[in-house]
Amino acid sequence: GAVVSQHPSWVICKSGTSVKIECRSLDFQATTMFWYRQFPKQSLMLMATSNEGSKATYEQGVEKDKFLINHASLTLSTLTVTSAHPEDSSFYICSAGDDKGGYSNQPQHFGDGTRLSIL
Amino acid sequence: QQEVKQSPQSLIVQKGGISIINCAYENTAFDYFPWYQQFPGKGPALLIAIRPDVSEKKEGRFTISFNKSAKQFSLHIMDSQPGDSATYFCAASRDTDKLIFGTGTRLQVFP
Numbered sequence: 001g002a003v004v005s006q007h008p009s010w011v012i013c014k015s016g017t018s019v020k021i022e023c024r025s026l027d028f029q030a031t032t033m034f035w036y037r038q039f040p041k042q043s044l045m046l047m048a049t050s051n052e053g054s055k056a057t058y059e060q061g062v063e064k065d066k067f068l069i070n071h072a073s074l075t076l077s078t079l080t081v082t083s084a085h086p087e088d089s090s091f092y093i094c095s096a097g098d099d100k101g102g103y104s105n106q107p108q109h110f111g112d113g114t115r116l117s118i119l
Numbered sequence: 120q121q122e123v124k125q126s127p128q129s130l131i132v133q134k135g136g137i138s139i140i141n142c143a144y145e146n147t148a149f150d151y152f153p154w155y156q157q158f159p160g161k162g163p164a165l166l167i168a169i170r171p172d173v174s175e176k177k178e179g180r181f182t183i184s185f186n187k188s189a190k191q192f193s194l195h196i197m198d199s200q201p202g203d204s205a206t207y208f209c210a211a212s213r214d215t216d217k218l219i220f221g222t223g224t225r226l227q228v229f230p
Binding site: 004006034041042043044046049093095105106107108109110111112113115 | 151153155160161162163164165168208212216217218220221222223225
């Protein structure tokens, strides 16, 4: 099946540090990747849609200068949390759209998430 | 219009029983309805998905029932097992658009 690899799975860093999270589609190409944030016992909140070779589309309320997204190839998207603060601590999950089913972006396959803790 | 309502919030089922989770939507333009299973500390995994041209889809112990006129769809887990204990999310999307997730249902299956 389609596999999405997310790295790192867990990161702890000091306030003010920038953190980069990678999302790779291992056995398929993904024109579109998505970045989500999930708080404990809550649903997934879409942060932004990342399209290969173009600027990301951010959801309302998400600071694009805080959460930098780069989708430089059909298999890799990165999310950089710049100058991270304790309130940025969360579970970040990426997904990649597999359009082999004939519908662009579906189904979406998810990575295993990155737990970010800012001290 | 973009919301997907999911119920119940939590569900406790005995081993061997049937687990039923319901979702409702308003946007009639939605044309793709997946269910995801998420274990603690992991990303969601696609379980099963349905398009609006069919009323039911079955894969193993998992069945989606879809009622287009009522704008509702549900997940049935037959012969529920302790290993099915997880959080389940329904979702909906329109063509190439983003997924809209339900609020999630925490399922606990007791032996």
